[in-house]
Amino acid sequence: MALNFMTAEEAAELINHGDNIGLSGFTPAGTAKAVTFALAKRAEAEHAKGHPFQVGIFTGASTGNSCDGVLSVAKAIRYRAPYTTNKDFRKAVNNGEISYNDIHLSQMAQELRYGFLGKVNMAIIEACEVTEDGKIYLTAAGGISPTVCRLADKIVVELNSAHSKESIGMHDVYEPLDPPYRREIPVFKPNDRIGKPYVEVDPKKIVGVVKTDWPDEARSFTSPDPVTDQIGQNIANFLVSDMKKGIIPKSFLPVQSGVGNIANAVLGALGSSQDIPAFNVYTEVLQDAVIDLIRKERVKFGSCCSLTVTNDCLNSVYDDMKFFKDKLIIRQSEVSNNPEVIRRLGVISINTAIEADIYGNINSTHIMGTKMMNGIGGSGDFTRPAYISIFTTPSTAKDGKISTIVPLVAHTDHTEHDVNIIVTEYGVADLRGKGPKERAIEVIEKCAHPDYRPILREYLSYTDGKSQTPHFMKGALALHDTFIKTGDMRNIDWSKYLD
Amino acid sequence: MALNFMTAEEAAELINHGDNIGLSGFTPAGTAKAVTFALAKRAEAEHAKGHPFQVGIFTGASTGNSCDGVLSVAKAIRYRAPYTTNKDFRKAVNNGEISYNDIHLSQMAQELRYGFLGKVNMAIIEACEVTEDGKIYLTAAGGISPTVCRLADKIVVELNSAHSKESIGMHDVYEPLDPPYRREIPVFKPNDRIGKPYVEVDPKKIVGVVKTDWPDEARSFTSPDPVTDQIGQNIANFLVSDMKKGIIPKSFLPVQSGVGNIANAVLGALGSSQDIPAFNVYTEVLQDAVIDLIRKERVKFGSCCSLTVTNDCLNSVYDDMKFFKDKLIIRQSEVSNNPEVIRRLGVISINTAIEADIYGNINSTHIMGTKMMNGIGGSGDFTRPAYISIFTTPSTAKDGKISTIVPLVAHTDHTEHDVNIIVTEYGVADLRGKGPKERAIEVIEKCAHPDYRPILREYLSYTDGKSQTPHFMKGALALHDTFIKTGDMRNIDWSKYLD
Numbered sequence: 001m002a003l004n005f006m007t008a009e010e011a012a013e014l015i016n017h018g019d020n021i022g023l024s025g026f027t028p029a030g031t032a033k034a035v036t037f038a039l040a041k042r043a044e045a046e047h048a049k050g051h052p053f054q055v056g057i058f059t060g061a062s063t064g065n066s067c068d069g070v071l072s073v074a075k076a077i078r079y080r081a082p083y084t085t086n087k088d089f090r091k092a093v094n095n096g097e098i099s100y101n102d103i104h105l106s107q108m109a110q111e112l113r114y115g116f117l118g119k120v121n122m123a124i125i126e127a128c129e130v131t132e133d134g135k136i137y138l139t140a141a142g143g144i145s146p147t148v149c150r151l152a153d154k155i156v157v158e159l160n161s162a163h164s165k166e167s168i169g170m171h172d173v174y175e176p177l178d179p180p181y182r183r184e185i186p187v188f189k190p191n192d193r194i195g196k197p198y199v200e201v202d203p204k205k206i207v208g209v210v211k212t213d214w215p216d217e218a219r220s221f222t223s224p225d226p227v228t229d230q231i232g233q234n235i236a237n238f239l240v241s242d243m244k245k246g247i248i249p250k251s252f253l254p255v256q257s258g259v260g261n262i263a264n265a266v267l268g269a270l271g272s273s274q275d276i277p278a279f280n281v282y283t284e285v286l287q288d289a290v291i292d293l294i295r296k297e298r299v300k301f302g303s304c305c306s307l308t309v310t311n312d313c314l315n316s317v318y319d320d321m322k323f324f325k326d327k328l329i330i331r332q333s334e335v336s337n338n339p340e341v342i343r344r345l346g347v348i349s350i351n352t353a354i355e356a357d358i359y360g361n362i363n364s365t366h367i368m369g370t371k372m373m374n375g376i377g378g379s380g381d382f383t384r385p386a387y388i389s390i391f392t393t394p395s396t397a398k399d400g401k402i403s404t405i406v407p408l409v410a411h412t413d414h415t416e417h418d419v420n421i422i423v424t425e426y427g428v429a430d431l432r433g434k435g436p437k438e439r440a441i442e443v444i445e446k447c448a449h450p451d452y453r454p455i456l457r458e459y460l461s462y463t464d465g466k467s468q469t470p471h472f473m474k475g476a477l478a479l480h481d482t483f484i485k486t487g488d489m490r491n492i493d494w495s496k497y498l499d
Numbered sequence: 500m501a502l503n504f505m506t507a508e509e510a511a512e513l514i515n516h517g518d519n520i521g522l523s524g525f526t527p528a529g530t531a532k533a534v535t536f537a538l539a540k541r542a543e544a545e546h547a548k549g550h551p552f553q554v555g556i557f558t559g560a561s562t563g564n565s566c567d568g569v570l571s572v573a574k575a576i577r578y579r580a581p582y583t584t585n586k587d588f589r590k591a592v593n594n595g596e597i598s599y600n601d602i603h604l605s606q607m608a609q610e611l612r613y614g615f616l617g618k619v620n621m622a623i624i625e626a627c628e629v630t631e632d633g634k635i636y637l638t639a640a641g642g643i644s645p646t647v648c649r650l651a652d653k654i655v656v657e658l659n660s661a662h663s664k665e666s667i668g669m670h671d672v673y674e675p676l677d678p679p680y681r682r683e684i685p686v687f688k689p690n691d692r693i694g695k696p697y698v699e700v701d702p703k704k705i706v707g708v709v710k711t712d713w714p715d716e717a718r719s720f721t722s723p724d725p726v727t728d729q730i731g732q733n734i735a736n737f738l739v740s741d742m743k744k745g746i747i748p749k750s751f752l753p754v755q756s757g758v759g760n761i762a763n764a765v766l767g768a769l770g771s772s773q774d775i776p777a778f779n780v781y782t783e784v785l786q787d788a789v790i791d792l793i794r795k796e797r798v799k800f801g802s803c804c805s806l807t808v809t810n811d812c813l814n815s816v817y818d819d820m821k822f823f824k825d826k827l828i829i830r831q832s833e834v835s836n837n838p839e840v841i842r843r844l845g846v847i848s849i850n851t852a853i854e855a856d857i858y859g860n861i862n863s864t865h866i867m868g869t870k871m872m873n874g875i876g877g878s879g880d881f882t883r884p885a886y887i888s889i890f891t892t893p894s895t896a897k898d899g900k901i902s903t904i905v906p907l908v909a910h911t912d913h914t915e916h917d918v919n920i921i922v923t924e925y926g927v928a929d930l931r932g933k934g935p936k937e938r939a940i941e942v943i944e945k946c947a948h949p950d951y952r953p954i955l956r957e958y959l960s961y962t963d964g965k966s967q968t969p970h971f972m973k974g975a976l977a978l979h980d981t982f983i984k985t986g987d988m989r990n991i992d993w994s995k996y997l998d
Contacts, residue, residue: 079932096965099934104883104916114886115746116919116931179752179845179886184683247614253678339884340839346678361911369975372967376916384603384883385838387613387678410975411968412860412911417603417875420615432615433578435598466595468871473909473980474973476868481972 001132006208008034011124011156012042014207019121020056020079022112022148026105026306026333027085027259027285028064028217030141032124034158034210036067043076054078058112058120060143060305060333061105061284061377062086064217072098081117082108083375094371102365102372105284105305106337106381109147113178123152125199128163134203138171139163140216140314141306142332146175146199154207162215162311164318171330173199187341190254190280190303191329215311224265227394230425231262232269235350235390238421238428240275242388248348254282256342256382258351259308262392264289266350271298282347284336284378286328288313294327303329305336337378343385351379353391355404356422356447358440358456359469360431362391362414368480369410376413384418395424395449401488403452405443407459408476422447436469455479455492462498474499500631505707507533510623510655511541513706518620519555519578521611521647525604525805525832526584526758526784527563527716529640531623533657533709535566542575553577557611557619559642559804559832560604560783560876561585563716571597580616581607582874593870601864601871604783604804605836605880608646612677622651624698627662633702637670638662639715639813640805641831645674645698653706661714661810663817670829672698686840689753689779689802690828714810723764726893729924730761731768734849734889737920737927739774741887747847753781755841755881757850758807761891763788765849770797781846783835783877785827787812793826802828804835836877842884850878852890852913854903855921855946857939857955858968859930861890861913867979868909875912883917894923894948900987902951904942906958907975921946935968954978954991961997973998 012035015021021039025031039055046053055071056079062068068086071077075097077089082103084090093100103111111117125145129137136157138145149155174195176182186194224232242248255270257263267289270276278300281290286304291313293299307314307330317324335341342349354373355363364379365372383389391414393404404424416436422429427446431439444456459478463470475497479489511534514520520538524530538554545552554570555578561567567585570576574596576588581602583589592599602610610616624644628636635656637644648654673694675681685693723731741747754769756762766788769775777799780789785803790812792798806813806829816823834840841848852861853872863878864871882888890913892903903923915935921928926945930938943955958977962969974996978988 079934081932094966096936099937100967101932101934102916102967111931115744118932179843180688180748180750182843182845183687184685184839184843186683188682189679245614249679251679340683340842343839344678344681344683346681366968369970369972370963370966370968376914380883380914380916384879410970410972412914413916415875415879415911415914417601417879417912432610433580433600433617435578435600437595438598464869467593467869468599468601469865469869469910471868471909473868473976473983476909476976477972484972 001203003130003132003209004207006210008038008210011035011208011210012038014154015039015055015122017053020058020118022058022120022123022144022152023063023067024125024138024141024143024145025063026060026141026143027062027308029306029308030126030139030143031059031063031067032126032158033064033066033214034212035124035156037070040070040074040076043074047075056118058117058148060108060141066217083377085374090372100372102375104376104380105333105378106339109144109332109334110178112147112151120148120151121153123148123155124158125149125155126158126160128160128165128167130157130159130209132203134201134206135198136201137168137198139167142171142330142336143305144333146173146332149199149201152205155201155205157206157209159209159211161213166318166321169197169325170328171197173197174332174335176334185335185338185340187335188344190282190345191301193329216314218308218310222261224261224268227425228262228265231392231423232265234423234428235266236269236273236276240273252277252279253346253348253387254280256283256347256349258379259285259287260352262352263287267293271296282345284333291317301327303331303336305331305333337381339381339385342382346387347382348388349382349386350390350392351383353393355406355409356391356393357406357409358443359436360416360419360439361409361412362419363409363411364413366411368484380414383414388420389418390421390423391419392423395426395447400451402483403449403479403489405448405452405456406479407456408471410477410480451490458494462494500702502629502631502708503706505709507537507709510534510707510709511537513653514538514554514621516552519557519617521557521619521622521643521651522562522566523624523637523640523642523644524562525559525640525642526561526807528805528807529625529638529642530558530562530566531625531657532563532565532713533711534623534655536569539569539573539575542573546574555617557616557647559607559640565716582876584873589871599871601874603875603879604832604877605838608643608831608833609677611646611650619647619650620652622647622654623657624648624654625657625659627659627664627666629656629658629708631702633700633705634697635700636667636697638666641670641829641835642804643832645672645831648698648700651704654700654704656705656708658708658710660712665817665820668696668824669827670696672696673831673834675833684834684837684839686834687843689781689844690800692828715813717807717809721760723760723767726924727761727764730891730922731764733922733927734765735768735772735775739772751776751778752845752847752886753779755782755846755848757878758784758786759851761851762786766792781844783832790816800826802830802835804830804832836880838880838884841881845886846881847887848881848885849889849891850882852892854905854908855890855892855942856905856908857942858935859915859918859938860908860911861918862908862910863912865910867983879913882913887919888917889920889922890918891922894925894946899950901982902948902978902988904947904951904955905978906955907970909976909979950989957993961993
């Protein structure tokens with residue numbers, strides 16, 4: 001069956017108001033770009049004519065500006081899951097314009113299959129190669145591609161020459177059966193291959209192929225600074241200490257590290273530690289730092305859902321596939337983030353918090369309890385089943401006006417039951433084996449910024465100090481209330497909350 | 500090697516101040532009784548002499564009065580994990596006397612093995628049979644017995660004649676290897692057997708066998724009432740509707756149902772539904788209702804961690820083992836509650852909340868945010884990996900003085916990311932595929948008590964109504980603050996929280 005080449009605009013014409021579209025990709029890596037960009041133009045034209053035009057968007061994780069960005073500005077998104085990072089999307093979401101469903105990334109594909117999220121009308125899949133018999137070779141990310149291809153009525157392929165065909169072979173495409181027929185996810189080592197190198201679809205469903213040459217829109221992160229470097233060093237020291245105690249096996253364990261400059265600093269510190277042997281990475285998003293550590297033979301193998309690296313880095317990997325072929329694998333988010341596999345492998349998870357509370361709860365998503373930042377992403381998938389779960393945060397934000405250590409987080413994404421370790425530039429709070437009151441002392445004295453320690457101790461002095469989790473309800477969120485009203489948590493006046 | 504029979508008092512003498520003891524059992528079923536009872540006496544005697552005497556206690560879940568009860572009264576517990584239900588324990592914990600670490604039950608055994616919780620000095624294991632070559636046959640619960648036996652220096656067996664030897668064969672004793680050597684937990688159907696019928700230990704470690712005749716101290720629950728019956732009916736109707744939509748397969752899926760009278764009412768409703776085929780139960784605590792449904796052939800198979808049934812019911816099972824042999828299995832909590840298995844099987848989880856918030860977060864543990872009720876138990880193990888996760892609660896407590904639907908839960912045990920369905924006697928809130936603002940309307944209008952709906956709508960009117968999760972920080976916990984200060988949430992005066 002011959003492939004039907006068309007323009008992005010023609011493909012966008014195949015999408016109707018009210019449709020749900022399912023995209024390849026995970027982060028801006030490997031996601032659809034040209035058709036979604038054209039779709040935004042189409043939505044604007046329809047809106048100009050007074051016609052309603054909005055779609056639901058299902059993805060592996062976030063996308064780039066050519067999807068979430070332009071579609072948000074065009075007011076073309078009705079519903080979105082499971083994760084985003086785009087600033088225009090964030091603005092629209094916190095302005096009440098989009099129904100945003102913040103879902104654990106490992107669960108996205110199965111929630112679609114189970115029928116929780118409605119029909120998938122069209123899948124838009126970025127590929128470096130597609131064959132007439134329905135083999136789609138993905139680019140820099142695994143995401144939920146096989147699922148949206150299977151569920152969708154129609155598939156459009158973005159054949160993107162910015163991705164080398166050298167990436168063929170890096171993918172391990174696997175989709176589990178659903179209950180009651182599901183079996184184990186047979187990954188027992190980070191480098192186990194369990195699937196095929198391509199997505200296999202019914203070729204009749206491929207309604208169009210759009211040729212593009214559009215590089216991934218990976219974000220660049222700010223460089224490490226003394227605070228992130230210190231956080232990285234604190235983590236490396238802590239893990240070495242746990243290894244010496246026999247808690248972590250001498251052969252070490254696979255590491256998951258979140259996205260951003262703290263994650264890069266942590267990997268840098270682990271990579272340069274003399275006491276940590278070369279290790280495996282089992283993560284969702286693989287960044288430049290890991291590619292670098294693979295080259296240095298400090299990381300033995302990298303399993304991920306996406307190569308969210310700079311385009312220079314990506315091309316250097318494509319150019320050196322002979323070296324990287326047996327050192328990298330790209331999986332579906334349902335596998336990379338699968339709690340079954342993560343618990344089995346004993347992954348050490350390291351994720352960034354927006355704020356942590358003194359009892360060990362973590363807010364990963366909401367600024368001051370109300371405004372969405374990005375979403376929970378894969379942090380829940382990794383944290384609960386982790387061998388050791390670690391959260392990092394600089395002790396303050398906004399030049400000290402915000403303490404990231406608070407009495408009670410204003411939104412809870414990870415509960416006290418799931419959090420083992422909290423790390424700031426000031427130190428490491430080890431919550432394992434401790435009751436809440438012991439944790440409060442540990443977190444305040446080890447992690448809080450010195451300016452905020454007296455404030456947090458004073459908070460505790462107003463509680464009964466005895467209950468399982470001492471709080472006083474009117475004051476539990478008083479630091480947040482103070483920041484909202486005065487712009488600086490240090491202006492806290494506890495007497496306003498005591499009556 | 501001959502068994503060394505001794506009295507409970509003699510066994511208690513082998514425990515030292517500062518020791519950690521690991522117990523068999525899960526709930527009061529199958530737990531140690533005589534030695535812990537004697538230990539409380541010993542602690543009291545030591546305290547009378549002015550000597551410090553406290554121990555750490557590791558169990559599968561809760562225990563009975565002869566353990567947590569008497570030891571709390573004797574002030575003999577320093578540290579306790581992972582769960583309890585005893586009223587004297589609760590009082591002591593909320594009086595700041597015990598360090599209580601509230602852990603997901605499936606994680607308890609591995610946290611001990613990983614070394615997070617310190618040494619296990621002695622294991623005390625209730626058995627219906629023990630052999631000279633180190634085979635221990637458990638009674639009514641799986642719990643963490645093989646792990647504490649392997650980790651402990653010394654093992655004491657309570658050979659309890661109140662449990663029939665007929666229970667031999669019901670157990671499937673399995674302990675996984677730890678990372679990096681762990682394999683899949685090979686349970687693919689609720690009735691798969693993967694282990695041995697006994698715990699195998701080094702016989703040299705069995706320092707004593709204490710003969711007892713001490714029935715399980717299972718709690719009795721209040722009977723179903725119109726509210727719990729209506730909740731059960733609402734769930735049955737909802738599941739039938741999901742089956743008709745094709746979301747739940749026609750063959751149905753295994754059910755987990757929490758502990759207590761709501762759980763019993765739910766099982767009653769599922770059992771008597773004409774539209775639900777005979778189903779499997781894959782749960783942690785199996786109560787009388789399931790035994791009854793097995794007899795009626797409405798439940799095909801029951802997999803559990805404990806038979807927490809009345810003693811009459813337990814004896815009736817022991818007396819009818821020919822019938823029950825291929826219909827019941829008792830597993831370790833690490834298997835019964837394992838998220839890997841629960842996600843694979845597609846278990847429908849049904850658990851009870853203390854309170855739920857309008858955005859879908861659940862408090863399972865803390866009364867008014869500070870006082871521990873019982874603990875998270877297995878609700879987290881089941882909720883996140885569930886095919887569909889359901890929480891139940893009557894819409895009010897304390898004769899209407901408390902709304903169990905609040906703006907923000909005062910303690911979060913299950914986050915918005917994990918909760919699919921909330922059910923009260925008023926209806927079913929389906930949160931799947933909805934953003935937070937849509938969920939708020941769904942929860943208020945379907946689940947809240949009519950007296951509280953205007954109060955909750957008024958709360959929303961003070962938020963910006965636009966952010967991803969609209970709250971105002973000073974008022975988010977105002978209903979709790981009002982209850983604490985006035986004894987009735989209906990006395991809420993929002994103006995006190997607006998400034």
